[in-house]
Amino acid sequence: MAYTETFWMACDSTESTRAEYGPFATRAEAEATARRLRFGYLLRYEHVMEEQDEIQDVRSIFIELGEHPIPLPLPLQWHTRCASCGLSAIHDHSWQAEVWADIHEFENQRHFVRLFERRDDKGLREITHWRQQSA
Ligand SMILES: [Zn+2]
Known part of the structure; x- marks a missing residue:
């Protein structure tokens, strides 16, 4: 049975030259880091794995962060x-x-x-x- 592994990166653009930070297990962690770094995007990777832990397929989806969906405390x-x-x-x-x-x-x-x-x-x-x- 194949299964899917998902992880998240924070990134500053959708260009191939983008800076990425991560990976994170959850979207919330990636989003908090992206906001701290003032990065505008999250990248969700989905690895479709075979039984022997071989990657069969990779899907990646960019998610643009909106203005302030998660309220963060104001910095000092x-x-x-x-x-x-x-x-x-x-x-x-x-x-x-x-x-x-x-x-x-x-x-x-x-x-x-x-x-x-x-x-x-x-x-x-x-x-x-x-x-x-x-x-
Ligand atoms: Zn003065």
């Missing part, structure tokens, strides 16, 4: 906002916020940048005393 983000002029920016990493603040305060004398973190949907929380003020 860092928000910087200048208390003096109101200029603001959003960063993925705290060190980027620090570099942004360094440059802004270097280019604009006496400006003071405040830092906020945003986790999930709890809104912004200010990180006080995040920089040593060199007055």
Whole structure:
């Protein structure tokens, strides 16, 4: 009796030059990874196996990921906002916020940048005393 083995890959396009990541046993795992990597597609492989574990046939199906079928928690983000002029920016990493603040305060004398973190949907929380003020 032949049987079918199914596994999933995350991939960034349907081109032959695509990047793939996997394999995963379940679609949910592949989808979570695809979203983390900002890949737009899943690839489902079906191996039709013979009794002696020989692959008889391979089918592959691309599935384009929709906008947000599986809600994922928002990643931690860092928000910087200048208390003096109101200029603001959003960063993925705290060190980027620090570099942004360094440059802004270097280019604009006496400006003071405040830092906020945003986790999930709890809104912004200010990180006080995040920089040593060199007055
Ligand atoms: Zn400023």
